[in-house]
Amino acid sequence: MLTVENLTVQFPGRFGTFTAIEDVSLTIERGEIHGLVGESGAGKSTIGAAIIGLLQPPGFVSNGSIHLGDTDLLILGDDEAHQTRGKRISMIFQDPQTSLNPLMTIEDQLIETIQTHEDISTEDARSRAISLLEETGIENASQRIKAYPHQFSGGMRQRVVIALALCTNPELIIADEPTTALDVAVQSQVLDLIRGLANTRGIGFLLITHDIGVIAQTCQNVTVLRGGQVMEHGPTQQVLNAPEHPYTQSLMAAVPRLDVKLDRFLVPDTEEGVETAPIGRSAEDAERWLRSGDEMLGQGLSMEGVTVKFTGARDSLFRKPEVFVALDDVSMTIRPGTVMGLVGESGSGKSTMAKVLTGLVQPTAGTLKLNDSTLPLARQRGRKDPSRRVIQMVFQDPYSSLNSRHRIGDILAEPLWLYGLENDRAKRRDLAAAMLDLVGLSADAINRYPHQFSGGQRQRIAVARSLLARPRVLICDEPTSALDVSIQAQVLNLLKDLQARFSLTILFISHNLAVVRQMSDDITVLKSGKVVEAGPSEAFFNDPQADYSQELLSLTPNYVGQKGVASQTLVTEV
Structure with a gap:
């Protein structure tokens, strides 16, 4: 149905021509789901844009052909291309809210x-x-x-x-990261829907994703990209279980495992020098500064009987507004120097818990404690209240959480002056540079802007900024869900190293259960604002007690013994 032969896409610029795609070939039959996988910048979305005719100028196809049936898509006029796009080829984007x-x-x-x-x-x-x-x-x-x-x-x-x-009853649908922002339960429903459409309607799908578990569960064939070139392609089970190319092998080894907890992720060499850079003198300065605070970095955190209710808009003068209970009598204890994994489907209350802990949401009832000290609730926390400093967050999207108009040095120095940790401007700049070194980035990054970094590098900067507040607790809210497998492994290794070195207390929120197993010591499972299970992480993954917990594990694409198990055996073989 679709034939792409020797496709090359180039982007001319002031300093030369950048080749985004080079000599790529693939085919998709009717009713086939073809996976396209690779790290950020590999060219996955560029291939999809070239097929549907939405390449951003000045990008152009410099070589190759794209045929949909007998139609040469590259020679169509504007009107013909417009009719083809939407009628014969459709697209599903990553974020439905913006679509x-x-x-x-x-x-x-x-x-x-x-x-x-x-x-x-x-x-x-x-x-x-x-x-x-x-x-x-x-x-x-x-x-x-x-x-x-x-x-x-x-x-x-x-x-x-x-x-x-x-x-419009299309022949081909390009699905670009259609499940990245969804929890495992909703992800499973969407993937079941895609498989059903391929089987009943005979629609071909080009499924672009960085989730190896989704590829294993859904696709008949897969193409692995790196730097705009095809590293390996073939039947999914063959490529995932017995990868031949060294890059594919390293990519598979970086996939978080659900069947066993590992000390460290194996990381492909994608960000030069980041993973293996030795700790320099500057990083040692940052470490000494972190340890020189009046209190230890990692402290216990607990919430007792927390309830959060949101009142809806009044739709009638004579009718009471509806009340939505986001958290219902929730209690949780994070032991000092440990990682608590918080899991649950969308709408279960995970982010609301994080907002209560950071003072962004006022609970209807309940108390918060840091060790034995009761924390003030949202209404009692001013902007410069010391209690705001002790709990810091690392958000899902580092591009949105970093001020795009400020240089990295100013972004990192902000918590130092805001909380009065360092009044000397030159020393603040030195500490910012030292903290960049500690998280694996060059100190000269302080003069650059967020858009000049990759997603993984931006997340390292976000971690550095949080540490410069000398927090007692770090809340990581989906910190790697927007990253590809290799960059995710690097950021998770960084968090593991920092947690072990400084005995950080971390609340790790994620819908990826494989990642949660690798990161957490304990786990809390939420559903509809209530705790359905809590306890040691390994006990949860080896013998979940609640029916809902068992359901979550069964829906995870690479869960051992369930659908998509292919991606588990391959890591051991590698």
Whole structure:
């Protein structure tokens, strides 16, 4: 159905021409799900953009061919390309929130897409739109179709995006990281939907992802990219279980394992010098400064009987507003110098717990304690309150959490002056440079801006900034979910090293259970704002007690004994 032969994509620039894709070939049959995997910058999304005709200028295809059936996609005129894009080829993007128009109802968006490509009445288009929503698993579609995107959960929004992609009965759908932002339960539902569409409709899928477990669970064939070139391709089980190329072998070895806890991840050489750089004198200065505080870095943290209620908008003068219970009498204890893993599906209350701990949300009831000291709640914490300093966060998206207008040196120095840890400007700059060295980056990075770094490097900067507040507890909220396998392994190794060196107390929030097993000493499982299981991490993974815990493990793509187990045996072989 789709044939890509010797594809080369180049981007001309002031300092020469950058070759993003070089001599790439692949084929996709009807009903086939073809996986495209590789680290950030490998060229995965560029291939998808070239196929659908959405290459960003000044990028262009300098060599090769792309055929959809008998149609040469590279010689189409603008009008023909526009008709092909959407009607014969559709795309599913990573973030459904930004793929949907927030000002239009789901009904209007589906009808508009259908009528753009077909001469059909509004009523007939509406009937088809409802059928598509039902096919993608949305209940009460005839009523829900009138809702706006923000009124759906993340998984439901992704189903709407898939329904939009199906509006014109396409032959090929390009799915670019369609499950990265979803928890394991919703991810499993979306992948089941994709497999069902491939089987029942014969749609071909190009599935772009950095999640090896998703590839193992879903794809018949896989192509491994690095630096815009094909390293290896073939049947999924063959490539994952017996990789031939050294890069594929190292990539597979970096996949977090769910069947056993390892001391360290094996890391492909993707960020030169980062993983093996020795600790220099500057890093030793940062370490001495961290240890010179009045209190030890890692302290115990507990919450007792915490309840959080959110009051909705009043829809009638005579009716009480609805009250949503985000956390219901939640208690949790993080032992000093240990890592607590916090897991649960979207909407379970994980991020709300983090906001309560950091003073961003006022709980309705309950208390917080750092060791034996009671922490003030949100309303009692001013901006410069000392209690704000002792709990710091590392967020999911380091690009959003770092001020794009400030240089790295200013970003890192901010907590030093904000909390009065260092009043001398020159010393603040020296400490910032030393902390960069400690997290594996060159000290000269202080003069650059966030956009000049890769995703993994930005996350290292975010960790450095958190440490410069001399925290007692570090909250990591999905710190690696947006990173590819190799960069994820590097950041997790960094957190492991820092935790062991400074006995940090960490709350590690993630929907990736394999990552949680590698990082955590204890684990707490949330569902609908309640704790359903808590205890030592290894006990949880070896013998989960709650039915919900067992369900979460069974839905994880590379869970031993379940679907997608291929990615487990290959790590041992490597």
